[in-house]
Amino acid sequence: MVRTVSHGSSFGICFMHILCRYRLISSNAGEEWVSMLCELRLLRCQSKGADIPSGGAAFRPDRRPSTPLRGVGLIRAVTAKERGYRLQTRGQGLTIELQRTNTVKHQSEKPIAPDSIQGEVDATRGGAMFLARIVAELGMPSEPPAVLIGSGQNSVAYQLGGRILRLPRHAGAERDLVREASTLRAVRPLLPVSVPDLEVRRIGGQLISLHAKIPGEPLSDLAGLTIGARKALAVDLAAFLQALHSVPIDRLEAGPAEAPSSEWHRLLAQCEDVAFPLLSPDVVTGLRTRFSDFLATCDALPQCLIHGDFGTGNILVDRVRLSGVIDFSGCGPGDPAYDFASLAAGLGDGFVDLVLEYLPADTAARERMSFYRMTFPLLDILYGVENRDPETIHAGVRAFAA
Known part of the structure; x- marks a missing residue:
């Protein structure tokens, strides 16, 4: 199903909620239209060259908030693309199509070998070949294959046998990873349970971290x-x-x-x-x-x-x-x-x-x-x-x- 709509507004979003509240349309239909209107707000800003309306510094990907406001830097294994949404703009960002595809597959349902990452590491630096190089430089066997366990806007995480490999996607995530490793070195001796012991190094220009998988x-x-x-x-x-x-x-x-x-x-x-x-x-x-x-x-x-x-x-x-x-x-x-x-x-x-x-x-x-x-x-x-x-x-x- 493909729908084409013109630019929406906050009034349009509120109006759809009113229609749902008084049961003039189904809640599912209303929610889908609200989603499209949210997308339009993003596309309108992008078409004008403005910032995406995530607003202030707390949600910029290159900066971590000094106060721990959670919800932004979390790894989410299923992205909107994987759920089957495809977004397209027409006419210099003035219209949008929202298409629901028929096939939705969770990426972490199957192991991913270093030679078949299917673009997941492409967002870092080099794709499947680069992951294979990391495995080789770490002196690790290519079998069992790497298993993708998490993918988000900040990093990609794999399980390599009994170890966990994380690859930051951007400079801000790299800084956060270095900071996390420093924090863990400081607090680990004072805690009563296991926490990751991060080994942070750079391979081929890509910062990575590696740590033993904690039982449980x-x-x-x-x-x-x-x-x-x-x-x-x-x-x-x-x-x-x-x-x-x-x-x-x-x-x-x-x-x-x-x-x-x-x-x-x-x-x-x-x-x-x-x-x-x-x-x-x-x-x-x-x-x-x-x-x-x-x-x-x-x-x-x-x-x-x-x-x-x-x-x-x-x-x-x-x-x-x-x-x-x-x-x-x-x-x-x-x-x-x-x-x-x-x-x-x-x-x-x-x-x-x-x-x-x-x-x-x-x-x-x-x-x-x-x-x-x-x-x-x-x-x-x-x-x-x-x-x-x-x-x-x-x-x-x-x-x-x-």
Whole structure:
């Protein structure tokens, strides 16, 4: 199915939501039109030579936010292209086609040998031949084949036997990888579980990192865990967070830090431009009030070393016990409540209450956790618009419709 439409606007987006709300069109149809209108906003800016409306510095690919605003640098294994969307412009960006293709295949469903990467590493420097060269220079056998385990706007990750290889896509991601390796060297001796020991080197102009695969699998949910097993896992997670949050900030190599409110003001500005037009006026009013209340006090909040992306995908378990934690790219000074908010987003408030039984947390910290969780679907919307990912946009919008 191919549809051609002319430039939309925030009014058009809101109008489609009204049609859905009063059931004048189906929600699925409305969401698809909203996606197209979001795409049009991007294409309109591009056709005029303007910046994509992801706004301020927090979402530029060549810069990491100093405050850990999650949702942008995450590896997403399924891209909009892989979901079957093809976008084309006509007439100097004045029209757009959105075509849903028939075949959608997840890239990580099959192992990818070094001689058949099918362009995934082309975004770095050299494609399949270059990956084969990396494998050879590392002195690793070509069998078993490399398996693509993650691909996103910042990096590509492969499993090579018992090791994990990451290839940053751009200069900003390279800087983040070097910083992550430095952070891990500083915190590893002080943590109670395994974390990656990154070997960072350059091969053929491409920065890479390599580390041993940590035993365990990502903690997807709590299904099947007994009450005793949940308590044991809660004890493990509490011990890890207490150890991490106790690491002196001055152990990290860091430049001058800006006030947290600066980063949150930029996020609010981006939401005003991109996310809020997709939400109902009542929801937007409530969000602005919560941002205002938070911004009034955020510069005085407690600061410690936090993980910055303590979600289920970065928590590894082996036989229902915590075996390791990965992805420290967002690690830095921040509010400890942010890590608990990330944990609650994946495993629920009830489980986080269980974790907090073993840690001190006052009422104010719980209120901040609620605020941070509110921002996660906003980050999804911003990520989805910036990366032309309708499914992620829909997930963010639906979170505020519940």
